[in-house]
Amino acid sequence: MGDTLLACPFPKVAQATAPLFVPMPSVVGTAEFPGDTVYKNLFVPVDGSELSHRAMDGSIALARQLGAAITGFVVEPDLPLSVMSGDAQTSAERIQRHESKNEAHATSLLDQFAQRAQAAGVSFIASHVTAYAVDQAIMDEAEKAGCDMIVMVTHGRGPIGEFVFGSHTKNIIARSKLPVLVLH
Numbered sequence: 001m002g003d004t005l006l007a008c009p010f011p012k013v014a015q016a017t018a019p020l021f022v023p024m025p026s027v028v029g030t031a032e033f034p035g036d037t038v039y040k041n042l043f044v045p046v047d048g049s050e051l052s053h054r055a056m057d058g059s060i061a062l063a064r065q066l067g068a069a070i071t072g073f074v075v076e077p078d079l080p081l082s083v084m085s086g087d088a089q090t091s092a093e094r095i096q097r098h099e100s101k102n103e104a105h106a107t108s109l110l111d112q113f114a115q116r117a118q119a120a121g122v123s124f125i126a127s128h129v130t131a132y133a134v135d136q137a138i139m140d141e142a143e144k145a146g147c148d149m150i151v152m153v154t155h156g157r158g159p160i161g162e163f164v165f166g167s168h169t170k171n172i173i174a175r176s177k178l179p180v181l182v183l184h
Helices: 011-015 050-066 088-119 134-144 158-165 168-175
Strands: 041-045 069-077 124-131 149-153 180-183
Touching (some): 050 088
Parallel strands (some): 041 149
């Protein structure tokens, strides 16, 4: 590696023999992005939780700065097989009720998102699916929609919460082909 030191604005970093964490200074104000930025369509999955509203607001602000559009997305869970009945008629009724409930929830949530985006002058497309594998559905739909970045909010449950509940955000960061921006 040699004795060459690279020019570095942080003198202690240039002298360090081991990697150091260097906090970046805060930036206040609005960012200027060139008109040809690669981020033109942000994919924003929401689930209706309080954090979803933060994802909506944060992604709308980012989209305005970038001049990007938003694809809002809801993935609803499939009906668990454990609630299915041996009776075909009963099972069909349960499936229909579940699908109707999912459709109403997704439509309501995406309508709220669309109204917020429209009020901010941001182009918005709504999409929703029902799937068992939430993480995979998010990644698949983001690619199908031609999005350049996935914008998510994390629950920040910590290691125990992640062990018990899992972390969709963490899984998507690890497996996505698209960049993932995580809002806290």
